[in-house]
Amino acid sequence: MAIQERVILCGQYPVLSFPFDxxxxxxxxxxxxxxxxxxPLELTTHGKLAVYARRIDEWWRWRAIPPTRDGIRRALDSxxxxxxVDLLNHSYGLSLSDLYWVKPADDPANWGGC
Numbered sequence: 001m002a003i004q005e006r007v008i009l010c011g012q013y014p015v016l017s018f019p020f021d022x023x024x025x026x027x028x029x030x031x032x033x034x035x036x037x038x039x040p041l042e043l044t045t046h047g048k049l050a051v052y053a054r055r056i057d058e059w060w061r062w063r064a065i066p067p068t069r070d071g072i073r074r075a076l077d078s079x080x081x082x083x084x085v086d087l088l089n090h091s092y093g094l095s096l097s098d099l100y101w102v103k104p105a106d107d108p109a110n111w112g113g114c
Contacts (some may be wrong), residue, residue: 003028007106008039012111018056020104025085027053027060040100060102063071063095064088 004023007014008031014018015038031051036072041049042059064084065072072084080088092101092109103109 005105008040008043008102009111010035010040011099013038015039015100016043016056017105018051018053021102024095025089027056028103029053031056038096058090060088060093061085063093081095 004020004022006018006020008016008018011036016031016033018030020026021028029066031043032051033051038060039051042062043055065087067073067084076082076084076087079087079090089110092100092103101111
């Protein structure tokens with residue numbers, strides 16, 4: 001199993017760290033809350049300091065473009081990707097609707113001028 005540590009960020013701020021199985025494309029264990037105040041509401045766990053893999057995966061898949069969106073299959077094929085979640089993994093999960101994104105913990109990418 002190829003496990004990689006990933007971090008969910010809100011802009012430049014790390015909010016959750018979790019193990020990610022690169023083969024399955026899923027969270028592989030419990031995430032550790034790094035910044036409760038910036039945690040996405042969907043990952044709030046009633047005061048607990050951890051978030052379970054299932055909840056992380058649900059949040060991640062919710063961020064993907066719906067597979068029923070017009071033209072998504074054509075776009076994925078042109079990029080050589082199998083699913084909207086593959087596209088999400090490739091694009092750090094960036095969205096125009098919020099500041100959350102996900103990267104490998106050792107990736108030097110940053111938010112920029114924030």
